[in-house]
Amino acid sequence: MSRETEKEAAAHRNERRRLQILDAATECFRRRGFHAASMAEISKSAGMSVGHIYHYFENKEAIIAALVESKARELADKMDAMRQEQDLLTAMIDKVDEGLAKNSDQALAALKIEVLAEATRNARTLDTLRASDRLALDKMRENVAAVNPALGASPKTVDGRANVVAALFDGIAIRTLLNPDFDREAVLDALRLAIRSLLHAAPTP
Amino acid sequence: MSRETEKEAAAHRNERRRLQILDAATECFRRRGFHAASMAEISKSAGMSVGHIYHYFENKEAIIAALVESKARELADKMDAMRQEQDLLTAMIDKVDEGLAKNSDQALAALKIEVLAEATRNARTLDTLRASDRLALDKMRENVAAVNPALGASPKTVDGRANVVAALFDGIAIRTLLNPDFDREAVLDALRLAIRSLLHAAPTP
Amino acid sequence: MSRETEKEAAAHRNERRRLQILDAATECFRRRGFHAASMAEISKSAGMSVGHIYHYFENKEAIIAALVESKARELADKMDAMRQEQDLLTAMIDKVDEGLAKNSDQALAALKIEVLAEATRNARTLDTLRASDRLALDKMRENVAAVNPALGASPKTVDGRANVVAALFDGIAIRTLLNPDFDREAVLDALRLAIRSLLHAAPTP
Amino acid sequence: MSRETEKEAAAHRNERRRLQILDAATECFRRRGFHAASMAEISKSAGMSVGHIYHYFENKEAIIAALVESKARELADKMDAMRQEQDLLTAMIDKVDEGLAKNSDQALAALKIEVLAEATRNARTLDTLRASDRLALDKMRENVAAVNPALGASPKTVDGRANVVAALFDGIAIRTLLNPDFDREAVLDALRLAIRSLLHAAPTP
DNA sequence: GATGAATGAGGCTTCATTCAT
DNA sequence: GATGAATGAAGCCTCATTCAT
Numbered sequence: 001m002s003r004e005t006e007k008e009a010a011a012h013r014n015e016r017r018r019l020q021i022l023d024a025a026t027e028c029f030r031r032r033g034f035h036a037a038s039m040a041e042i043s044k045s046a047g048m049s050v051g052h053i054y055h056y057f058e059n060k061e062a063i064i065a066a067l068v069e070s071k072a073r074e075l076a077d078k079m080d081a082m083r084q085e086q087d088l089l090t091a092m093i094d095k096v097d098e099g100l101a102k103n104s105d106q107a108l109a110a111l112k113i114e115v116l117a118e119a120t121r122n123a124r125t126l127d128t129l130r131a132s133d134r135l136a137l138d139k140m141r142e143n144v145a146a147v148n149p150a151l152g153a154s155p156k157t158v159d160g161r162a163n164v165v166a167a168l169f170d171g172i173a174i175r176t177l178l179n180p181d182f183d184r185e186a187v188l189d190a191l192r193l194a195i196r197s198l199l200h201a202a203p204t205p
Numbered sequence: 206m207s208r209e210t211e212k213e214a215a216a217h218r219n220e221r222r223r224l225q226i227l228d229a230a231t232e233c234f235r236r237r238g239f240h241a242a243s244m245a246e247i248s249k250s251a252g253m254s255v256g257h258i259y260h261y262f263e264n265k266e267a268i269i270a271a272l273v274e275s276k277a278r279e280l281a282d283k284m285d286a287m288r289q290e291q292d293l294l295t296a297m298i299d300k301v302d303e304g305l306a307k308n309s310d311q312a313l314a315a316l317k318i319e320v321l322a323e324a325t326r327n328a329r330t331l332d333t334l335r336a337s338d339r340l341a342l343d344k345m346r347e348n349v350a351a352v353n354p355a356l357g358a359s360p361k362t363v364d365g366r367a368n369v370v371a372a373l374f375d376g377i378a379i380r381t382l383l384n385p386d387f388d389r390e391a392v393l394d395a396l397r398l399a400i401r402s403l404l405h406a407a408p409t410p
Numbered sequence: 411m412s413r414e415t416e417k418e419a420a421a422h423r424n425e426r427r428r429l430q431i432l433d434a435a436t437e438c439f440r441r442r443g444f445h446a447a448s449m450a451e452i453s454k455s456a457g458m459s460v461g462h463i464y465h466y467f468e469n470k471e472a473i474i475a476a477l478v479e480s481k482a483r484e485l486a487d488k489m490d491a492m493r494q495e496q497d498l499l500t501a502m503i504d505k506v507d508e509g510l511a512k513n514s515d516q517a518l519a520a521l522k523i524e525v526l527a528e529a530t531r532n533a534r535t536l537d538t539l540r541a542s543d544r545l546a547l548d549k550m551r552e553n554v555a556a557v558n559p560a561l562g563a564s565p566k567t568v569d570g571r572a573n574v575v576a577a578l579f580d581g582i583a584i585r586t587l588l589n590p591d592f593d594r595e596a597v598l599d600a601l602r603l604a605i606r607s608l609l610h611a612a613p614t615p
Numbered sequence: 616m617s618r619e620t621e622k623e624a625a626a627h628r629n630e631r632r633r634l635q636i637l638d639a640a641t642e643c644f645r646r647r648g649f650h651a652a653s654m655a656e657i658s659k660s661a662g663m664s665v666g667h668i669y670h671y672f673e674n675k676e677a678i679i680a681a682l683v684e685s686k687a688r689e690l691a692d693k694m695d696a697m698r699q700e701q702d703l704l705t706a707m708i709d710k711v712d713e714g715l716a717k718n719s720d721q722a723l724a725a726l727k728i729e730v731l732a733e734a735t736r737n738a739r740t741l742d743t744l745r746a747s748d749r750l751a752l753d754k755m756r757e758n759v760a761a762v763n764p765a766l767g768a769s770p771k772t773v774d775g776r777a778n779v780v781a782a783l784f785d786g787i788a789i790r791t792l793l794n795p796d797f798d799r800e801a802v803l804d805a806l807r808l809a810i811r812s813l814l815h816a817a818p819t820p
Numbered sequence: 821g822a823t824g825a826a827t828g829a830g831g832c833t834t835c836a837t838t839c840a841t
Numbered sequence: 842g843a844t845g846a847a848t849g850a851a852g853c854c855t856c857a858t859t860c861a862t
Contacts, residue, residue: 038830051847448853449854526732
């Protein structure tokens with residue numbers, strides 16, 4: 001094997017290990033929360049020794065940071081994909097289904113809350129989270145303005161609408177935890193109704 | 206003093222102590238999260254010894270449970286008050302402002318998330334939280350049906366609408382943490398817009 | 411018991427506990443060195459639980475700091491006592507015996523070296539140690555100048571002499587570790603010879 | 616290349632590697648102390664992998680032992696060199712300057728203390744150190760006796776003087792750590808004064 | 821009622837050492 | 842020879858909880 005290929009292979013194995021740890025951590029945080037999940041638990045779940053995790057992450061904290069960053073990158077990629085769509089409004093309304101699905105997954109919702117809770121006390125996590133959110137919100141504003149050009153003149157209005165759309169999805173995660181038995185179809189209808197009005201309505205005079 | 210009055214006084218002092226602890230705990234959980242807040246910290250903040258707290262609460266866990274129950278009682282009282290209002294729609298739209306204020310308070314939002322996170326791992330907390338939410342949602346459904354009688358025939362639709370209204374406020378709490386600089390007025394407008402559409406719109410055929 | 415006496419008793423018990431820990435730590439550091447002595451070992455040796463030590467000392471580091479400070483206070487007290495003596499030269503020459511005894515005690519020598527080694531890497535320990543040394547050296551300079559007024563005009567000469575006297579005793583500690591079988595009487599004679607010459611000799615022109 | 620030369624070259628490379636490691640270790644021990652210096656740190660500083668160090672040294676402990684042995688050999692070589700000098704007294708007094716320089720180098724002083732501290736807990740290191748010291752002291756005794764034949768009759772007196780001379784230099788190392796700002800010239804003068812008196816003075820009756 | 825000293829399990833992290841490649 | 846991934850014991854420290862006073 002050439003020197004180059006060796007390096008690549010090493011980098012690849014390295015990346016695989018990191019993912020292995022992140023997956024294990026995701027599962028543990030989800031199940032027990034950030035503080036209650038022990039490194040021993042994570043290491044067992046990742047199938048490697050405790051000490052070895054420290055070859056890949058400086059800290060327990062660094063694990064959650066990497067987790068957040070990875071989710072952020074995922075989200076950014078999705079936003080980029082959506083930007084390409086032809087009929088934006090249709091595309092967005094269609095996305096509602098997907099957004100609902102994602103936020104109404106118990107495990108994902110729990111993780112989201114867990115990460116938020118951690119961010120409440122950890123500046124680094126909060127920063128990553130906010131940066132990621134800023135990115136998503138920028139796209140959302142662009143899309144709102146594109147769909148309803150009448151709002152273009154009032155950045156504040158656009159901002160308000162975008163934030164409330166975001167709040168809708170964030171809120172679904174909380175609903176999922178507090179009231180997991182809601183009727184999915186009915187909520188989807190109501191969600192679309194609300195979003196359509198937020199996107200279409202003329203600015204308040 | 207009679208035996209009776211003594212007992213009452215004792216019960217009263219007892220209750221005062223409990224509140225003192227709950228307030229201190231609220232502050233500590235808010236600032237550091239449930240797991241990171243130590244009993245020592247809470248006791249100091251409450252102005253009494255660690256050991257003494259155990260006269261009033263069996264557990265650290267029991268503190269958070271009591272906290273959640275107390276918040277739940279507060280909420281129930283508010284719902285009862287609102288039930289009395291004449292013009293329900295106006296009353297609700299007016300309430301939006303208050304709901305926004307409450308959910309956009311950083312500290313309250315942080316506590317809400319913290320409690321949710323804890324509920325994720327603690328069945329007792331989760332049960333209390335869900336019971337409280339069920340209560341609130343029942344009222345919300347009643348109100349939705351009262352405001353828009355056309356929906357009355359479809360309990361599912363009512364349920365969807367009610368859940369999405371709740372999600373809106375829940376979501377604002379998350380928004381507050383992730384994007385604390387949103388424009389309050391613009392968000393209030395958008396919020397009212399969304400809620401009005403959720404309350405008014407005819408059911409989808 | 412009065413409130414006052416209770417407080418005093420508590421403070422006294424507190425102080426006793428601290429000493430208990432310091433004694434245990436002295437013994438452990440002496441035997442195993444600062445880094446190799448574990449908190450578990452110290453706690454066992456002190457007859458209390460690990461956790462309890464942390465009621466009295468913030469850190470393992472704080473223990474060594476307190477140790478150094480306590481030794482420093484002891485030394486300062488001795489210096490103050492010596493200052494009172496009538497015939498300073500005789501007093502000092504007499505003290506040589508005591509100084510030799512102290513520095514030629516294996517265990518004490520080992521502890522001294524151990525503390526110095528720790529100071530090499532720990533700024534706080536080094537500072538305490540240096541402050542204590544400065545104090546002792548000041549006294550030594552005063553004494554040198556008092557015994558040999560002819561040196562008074564040259565502070566540098568006084569400083570040189572004082573430092574070398576100090577070095578003699580410091581060096582004995584190292585001798586004790588490297589060559590524990592030296593002849594005590596012969597070394598005492600040589601020590602006195604050297605010190606007398608350092609105190610008496612006229613300044614080099 | 617012949618089989619023989621290959622072997623020699625291998626042995627040579629081997630020796631070079633060992634020195635490389637010893638130099639790196641010297642630097643690390645100096646900076647962080649024996650226990651705090653990690654093998655990872657040493658390996659990095661030596662420019663080779665951790666595992667590779669274990670080809671050359673059985674142990675971390677073996678490294679410090681080799682270090683001490685190497686310093687001991689160095690010292691022995693120097694003593695041999697001095698033995699050749701014509702005017703011994705002058706030669707020794709001249710050496711004082713060099714001895715002061717060596718012992719007043721912060722880094723060297725720190726290492727000396729570090730090694731002593733380790734010797735306190737490690738029999739092998741202590742043995743090596745003592746053997747090396749015995750060698751040096753033997754020379755010193757010879758020199759003292761040669762310079763001052765009147766002492767020749769009393770081995771104990773010679774021993775006392777030699778030990779105190781050694782203590783002077785050892786002590787300077789400690790002075791250097793505790794009071795690094797001493798006046799070099801003044802200390803040199805005082806040092807010479809003390810040593811001259813130790814070498815010249817008649818035995819106490 | 822009230823205190824806070826005391827416990828000890830358990831958490832995160834570091835590190836010497838090994839070994840497959 | 843040479844690497845560095847991998848292990849796991851052990852260290853420091855925190856903290857909920859108990860209990861004598």
